[in-house]
Amino acid sequence: MKKTTLIIMAGVTVLFLLSWIIKALALEGMQEDYIKKAFLVTFSAFLTLSILSFLYRDNPFYKFAEHLFVGVSAAFWMSMGFWSTIVGNLIPRLSQNLSVFFKVHYIPGDFNFRFYIPVILGLLLLMRLSRNYGWISRWSLAFIVGTTAGLNFIRYLRSDFIKQISATFVPLLVDWQGTGHFFSNLDLSASGQLVMMLANWTIFLGVMSGIIYFFFSKEHTGMFGRASRFGIWVLMITFGASFGYTVMGRISLLVGRITFLFRDWLGFNI
Amino acid sequence: MNQNTNIFNKMMSMDRRWVFLLLIIVCVAAYFAPFSIPILIEPEVERVYNFVDTLAPGSIVFLAIDYDPASLAELHPMTYVLLEQCFRRNIRVICTALHPNGPSMAENAFLEVVDSCKVDKTYHGKQFMGREVVNGIDYCFLGYKPYPALVILGMGTNFRLPFPADYYGRPIDSIPMMKGIQNYDQVACVVNISGTSGTEYWISYGQGRFGFPLALGVTGVMGAEYYPYLNSGQIFGYMAGMLGAAQYEKLAENDGKAVVAMKVQLFAHFLIIFFIIIGNIGFFMDKFSKKREGR
Incomplete structure (x- = not known):
């Protein structure tokens, strides 16, 4: 290890300890477990700064925070799955003795043999760990994939296909949603006839040109080509809107971290 | 290569770390500057507020908190303000978290809002006395x-199917609030505050199948x-992103x-728009200079 790296690590350790002590002194008398709380806040600040340090360049602090995050997340998700599903849902319906052991409320009379099916499928899934019998896990996987495909088929057909297509069938020149007859309400309010009509035309032209852009069975020339060109503009505007929202989202995350660092860690009263 | 080309080249190849540093500054x-900006209210946010605000006391709002700490900055404000509005108006809340990290988000929000509701406050000229908001x-x-x-899907039949007990291990039937509550039929609306694709499930499996009124609060990225x-x-x-949350507040x-x-936004x-303009000027001028030089 380089001498500079050692000096930086020692400096960060000293700063961490100093911050912990100062935070603990600040929290003393306000909270019962102030030493633990001070450690958690300081450690959170350290991890935040470690992740942000990647903006400068890759470094051991960033790597430590990244690996810690991945490891803790995996362990936490597994733990949540076990305690909420196997202990929370399955055991109270299977066995009174196990319910007592895991300290969960037994549901008498709710026993049904079908509850063993997910147990068996779950165990089969674990066969993946065996080199010789790993193929058996495919039965469980097939069940998961088949069920998901079946459920999603109906779901997409109803909510993302039929309903979305229906929503684009909008009248272009007639009275809509009680806004009055054509030309009777041409004010510029959001609910006015004119704005509604423009919105409907935008939806109609946007959908049609967008579809034309993705229609490759005919050469994109002439009128068809112009419609396709308009389609790409519609797509770009959509992506632009998404990009704008994404920027807002990322800045929001930065604001969240700034709030944490300055208010919770450094104690600024904003 | 002339001097102008050098400037445009420099603009194009500016170290991105300067952008990050400037953005943080x-x-x-x-964040610290003492001023505020006007916030315009959009109808889609107002509809959520009006819906909850016109519910009769004792009604039930189903709140689905499906986000993790990564989305906390954007979505926690929505959860806070919505929960406080419900509790101040004596509207009851059933909450789930269908993201593994969601329970800690929900618990944190409940603890803080329950604390906040202990204090008297006035909203829209109406005084709300502080009260103890009780779990259960x-x-x-x-x-x-x-x-x-x-x-x-399970909750559409009965909340007890996927949740025989609540988060704290109490059997659902022993919770006073859940007496007589079977499924979505007893719920006035579902509000899904989400940073995940779980929102799609609420739309298609929830609203599509059971037809309850559904409102969404999502992150800016999903906006x-x-x-x-x-x-x-x-x-x-x-409600989309921090803007949606600010409008609701x-x-x-x-x-x-x-x-x-x-x-701050x-x-x-x-600043970002400024950098986009600078980048574009650099790009087009560089292209123009190269064209003029015949390269």
Whole structure:
């Protein structure tokens, strides 16, 4: 290890300890477990700064925070799955003795043999760990994939296909949603006839040109080509809107971290 | 290569770390600056507020908190302000978290809002006396279960199917608030505050199958994605990102973190737009110079 790296690590350790002590002194008398709380806040600040340090360049602090995050997340998700599903849902319906052991409320009379099916499928899934019998896990996987495909088929057909297509069938020149007859309400309010009509035309032209852009069975020339060109503009505007929202989202995350660092860690009263 | 080309080349190849540094400086400066910006209310946010605000006391709002700490900055303000509005108006809340990290988010929000409700406050000229919001009477937190689609479908039959007990291990039937509550039929609306694709499950498996009124609060990144569902009537209201949260806070006259964050957003966006313009000028001038030099 380089001498500079050692000096930086020692400096960060000293700063961490100093911050912990100062935070603990600040929290003393306000909270019962102030030493633990001070450690958690300081450690959170350290991890935040470690992740942000990647903006400068890759470094051991960033790597430590990244690996810690991945490891803790995996362990936490597994733990949540076990305690909420196997202990929370399955055991109270299977066995009174196990319910007592895991300290969960037994549901008498709710026993049904079908509850063993997910147990068996779950165990089969674990066969993946065996080199010789790993193929058996495919039965469980097939069940998961088949069920998901079946459920999603109906779901997409109803909510993302039929309903979305229906929503684009909008009248272009007639009275809509009680806004009055054509030309009777041409004010510029959001609910006015004119704005509604423009919105409907935008939806109609946007959908049609967008579809034309993705229609490759005919050469994109002439009128068809112009419609396709308009389609790409519609797509770009959509992506632009998404990009704008994404920027807002990322800045929001930065604001969240700034709030944490300055208010919770450094104690600024904003 | 002339001097102009050098400047444009420099503009094009500016070290991105300068951009990050400037952005952080601007954000921190704007955060501490003592000013506020006007926030315009959009109809889709107002519809959520009005819906909850006109519910009769004792009604039930189902709140699905499906986000993790990564989305906390954007979505926590929505959860806070919505929960406080419900509790102040004696509207009961059933809550689930169908994301593994969601329970800690929900618990944190409940603890803080329950504390906040102990204090007298005035909103829209009406005084709300501080009161003790009780777990099991005013709200019920069911917790987390994996596979959102199956959980949402299960709750449509009976909340007890996927959640025999609440997050704290109490059998559902022993919770006073849940007496006589079977499924979505007893719920006035579902509000899904989400940073995940779980929102799609609420739209298609929840609203599509059971027909309850659904409102969404999503992160900025997801913002543009769910507007079509508003147009098709599958959702009745929509809050997108920090802006949606700030608008709701303004409507509720309960300014919080989102309203403060909007002034930072303003200056950060100005800076980003400035860099986009600079980058584009550099790109086109560089191209123009090369063309003129015949390269």
